[in-house]
Amino acid sequence: MPKVSEDHLAARRRQILDGARRCFAEYGYDGATVRLLEDATGLSRGAIFHHFKDKDGLFLALAQEDARRMADVAANEGLVQVMRDMLSSPDQFDWLGTRLEITRRLRTDPEFAKAWMQHSAELTEATVGRLERQREAGRLRDDVPTEVVLGYLDLVLDGLVARLASGHTEQDLVAVLDLVEESVRRRD
Amino acid sequence: MPKVSEDHLAARRRQILDGARRCFAEYGYDGATVRLLEDATGLSRGAIFHHFKDKDGLFLALAQEDARRMADVAANEGLVQVMRDMLSSPDQFDWLGTRLEITRRLRTDPEFAKAWMQHSAELTEATVGRLERQREAGRLRDDVPTEVVLGYLDLVLDGLVARLASGHTEQDLVAVLDLVEESVRRRD
Numbered sequence: 001m002p003k004v005s006e007d008h009l010a011a012r013r014r015q016i017l018d019g020a021r022r023c024f025a026e027y028g029y030d031g032a033t034v035r036l037l038e039d040a041t042g043l044s045r046g047a048i049f050h051h052f053k054d055k056d057g058l059f060l061a062l063a064q065e066d067a068r069r070m071a072d073v074a075a076n077e078g079l080v081q082v083m084r085d086m087l088s089s090p091d092q093f094d095w096l097g098t099r100l101e102i103t104r105r106l107r108t109d110p111e112f113a114k115a116w117m118q119h120s121a122e123l124t125e126a127t128v129g130r131l132e133r134q135r136e137a138g139r140l141r142d143d144v145p146t147e148v149v150l151g152y153l154d155l156v157l158d159g160l161v162a163r164l165a166s167g168h169t170e171q172d173l174v175a176v177l178d179l180v181e182e183s184v185r186r187r188d
Numbered sequence: 189m190p191k192v193s194e195d196h197l198a199a200r201r202r203q204i205l206d207g208a209r210r211c212f213a214e215y216g217y218d219g220a221t222v223r224l225l226e227d228a229t230g231l232s233r234g235a236i237f238h239h240f241k242d243k244d245g246l247f248l249a250l251a252q253e254d255a256r257r258m259a260d261v262a263a264n265e266g267l268v269q270v271m272r273d274m275l276s277s278p279d280q281f282d283w284l285g286t287r288l289e290i291t292r293r294l295r296t297d298p299e300f301a302k303a304w305m306q307h308s309a310e311l312t313e314a315t316v317g318r319l320e321r322q323r324e325a326g327r328l329r330d331d332v333p334t335e336v337v338l339g340y341l342d343l344v345l346d347g348l349v350a351r352l353a354s355g356h357t358e359q360d361l362v363a364v365l366d367l368v369e370e371s372v373r374r375r376d
Binding site for chain 1: 216218282285286288289291292294295301332333335336337339340342343344345346347348349350351353354355356360361363364367368370371372
């Protein structure tokens with residue numbers, strides 16, 4: 001396939017993902033009809049579903065983009081920094097609500113849950129790698145297993161997603177994240 | 189009003205709330221149509237909406253029941269115990285997903301958000317009261333303001349709701365809650 005065509009496909013894919021993200025953010029998962037996705041992306045349903053199998057595929061591709069971006073930060077600066085970044089970029093909040101809407105399906109739709117877990121595995125791996133390096137460097141508390149620290153940080157991240165999605169961020173979440181970070185750090 | 193009639197009304201209200209809780213758990217907020225609510229409660233729409241203004245009213249009454257029950261535990265044993273109770277009563281999990289589905293509305297529907305916040309205020313008050321008594325008794329760490337501890341516990345609770353609703357509880361959440369409890373305790 002000639003280079004120009006690959007570029008074109010990538011740009012098209014980008015156009016669809018950006019439009020879909022806005023559309024999900026505005027109308028929610030169920031509310032984002034194919035018609036609204038067409039409007040938001042500026043493309044026909046034929047073009048959209050040439051690139052993505054269906055609405056689930058589009059949604060999971062967006063979730064994977066998030067997971068990749070978060071994994072990059074988590075690998076180098078840790079999961080708490082991922083949360084700090086979320087707090088400081090409110091333009092991402094709208095989309096987070098859509099992630100909550102699909103929570104039910106994680107429990108009721110095994111195939112969807114499997115696809116979702118595959119996409120979030122990258123973030124988990126990045127976080128575990130960072131935690132292990134921190135532990136080796138003596139910066140992580142050594143009285144709690146790594147998997148418990150991971151479970152703890154994951155739980156706080158889930159809480160932050162819910163909080164940001166609800167728009168109730170008036171509490172001092174920066175200080176809360178300081179507490180979270182300190183609670184897994186080694187004490188001298 | 190004679191006593192028997194009051195009892196009857198209370199029983200009817202109970203019947204509606206129990207049925208609606210099951211119905212929301214099974215079909216989600218949007219999926220729980222008036223027809224399905226009739227089936228689940230065994231009552232007509234006339235009877236249901238004699239007791240509750242509309243579906244929102246029904247939903248908020250259920251959320252208030254949760255908040256009251258949690259506030260009782262939070263006042264006496266703290267918010268971490270509320271979370272431990274949630275972990276040990278999986279029959280409540282289905283309903284929790286519905287709470288996530290309405291997150292979007294907390295951001296986009298000010299009237300609904302106001303009603304929701306009123307109902308959760310009881311839990312916040314109970315938690316703050318308990319934290320202040322713990323602080324006076326020297327059991328709470330004294331280097332972090334009470335509101336930050338509250339914000340921290342709230343965030344973890346939100347995370348737990350999301351986790352339970354998604355059914356992904358395979359991580360050792362009991363040990364995670366131990367870490368949470370220990371991180372707000374005074375260190376000697």
